[in-house]
Each structure stands twice: as structure tokens, then as C-alpha cells.
Amino acid sequence: MILQGKNLANILTFSRIVSACLLLFTPPLSILFYVIYTYCGVTDLVDGSVARKMNAESKTGALIDSIADLIFIIVAGIKIAPILIDKIPVWGQIAIIGIVVIRITAYTVGAIKFRRFASLHIISNKVTGGILFLIPYGIIVVRIPIVCAIVCIVAAVSAVEELVCEIRLEDYRPDIKTVFEIKSMR
Known part of the structure; x- marks a missing residue:
């Protein structure tokens, strides 16, 4: 068939x-x-x-x-x-804005440095995607501020790792798994 x-x-x-x-x-x-x-x-x-x-x-x-x-x-x-919009605490809203700024900065650094949209497939990005996917399940089991804290911590770590990778990479390697691989590449 x-x-x-x-x-x-x-x-x-x-x-x-x-x-x-x-x-x-x-x-x-x-x-x-x-x-x-x-x-x-x-x-x-x-x-x-x-x-x-x-x-x-x-x-x-x-x-x-x-x-x-x-x-x-x-x-x-x-x-x-x-x-969620009215239930996310102010600290969560500020954290989300900060994470978005870090992400945009990482993508901008990558775009300038590699002359292309440069999104990396690092493990922390995949974990963040999984955590974001779980939000609708999480909010029926756990209070929204707790879900917000977990999501913000994971997303912030991932965003910072992506930014550090974009800064430290010498050439575009979208399939890098973690920032710790960069030292071993040199």
C-alpha cells in the first residue's frame, strides 16, 4: 500500500x-x-x-x-x-517578558553572526517545549503560580543557554545538544 x-x-x-x-x-x-x-x-x-x-x-x-x-x-x-492571563502573578509576567527578551536577543545574535535564523536543538529547548505543552494538564492539578514558577525557571535556563551557545559558537550547529559541547568542539 x-x-x-x-x-x-x-x-x-x-x-x-x-x-x-x-x-x-x-x-x-x-x-x-x-x-x-x-x-x-x-x-x-x-x-x-x-x-x-x-x-x-x-x-x-x-x-x-x-x-x-x-x-x-x-x-x-x-x-x-x-x-491564564488574569491568574499569572506579576512576578510571572515580568519573568515571561524577560525570557522573551533573552530569546529575541539569542535569535538576533544568531541571525547576525550566522546570517540566518539560528534556532538550536539543545536539550533544554526540548525540555522547555515539553513543559509548555504540559501547562493545560498542570493547571488542573497544581495551582497556577506553581506551574508558572516551574515554566519560568525551565524556560529562563533554556533561553540563557541558547544565548550563550549563540555567542560562543564559531559556526552554526543547530543540532548541538548543550552548551557544554562547545568546549569539546574547539
Whole structure:
């Protein structure tokens, strides 16, 4: 069957786009929201692995994956931000602004230094993405200020690590795993 192998990863990615769009029409934090939200997260985790396992990696697939991620992040933000906006403590709002400034600075340094958008695949960025994904689950179990503190600490460490990597790297290496690899590269 043609659906096997090469197309499966792209089908998963396209299904994430469709599912993310469906989230727009579901009540936030409802059972249906969690089912669709979880499906989006699972497909994000597995589509790249499927592409690698099936030897079906492609620039087009990577682009579609990035588009799917962006759509999902925007939709999730649209649905979850109104719930959180009034409940995030002032210190959390200040921390979020600081983290955004550090991220923008890191991307600016990378863009100037490497003459391209330079986002790194460091482990702390992946951990931050995972923690951000868990916010809708966390807020039903733990108080929002505690969730905010955890997210801000992890995101701040990740943002600072990315900035340090961008400053210290001599050439663009998007697949670097940690800042500690930089010393061993020289």
C-alpha cells in the first residue's frame, strides 16, 4: 500500500494541522479539548521518528512540521491564554517578558553572526517545549503560580543557554545538544 513508509510521517503532520484547527472550535480544558490537544502532542513527538525510521526525511516534511508546530502553538495559545492571563502573578509576567527578551536577543545574535535564523536543538529547548505543552494538564492539578514558577525557571535556563551557545559558537550547529559541547568542539 502507498500509505506506508514515505507518506506516513507527512500524514501524521497534516493530521496535526487539522487537529490544531479543530481545537479552535472546542471549549478550552474540556474532555474533547484534552483528547485533541494530546493527539497533537503525540503526533508532534512521533512524526519525526517515523520519518527517520522510514528513511523519509525531507526538507518539505521538516517545513510542514514547522508549520504544524506554529499552527498548534498559536491555537493552543488562543485557547489557553485567556484562562491564564488574569491568574499569572506579576512576578510571572515580568519573568515571561524577560525570557522573551533573552530569546529575541539569542535569535538576533544568531541571525547576525550566522546570517540566518539560528534556532538550536539543545536539550533544554526540548525540555522547555515539553513543559509548555504540559501547562493545560498542570493547571488542573497544581495551582497556577506553581506551574508558572516551574515554566519560568525551565524556560529562563533554556533561553540563557541558547544565548550563550549563540555567542560562543564559531559556526552554526543547530543540532548541538548543550552548551557544554562547545568546549569539546574547539
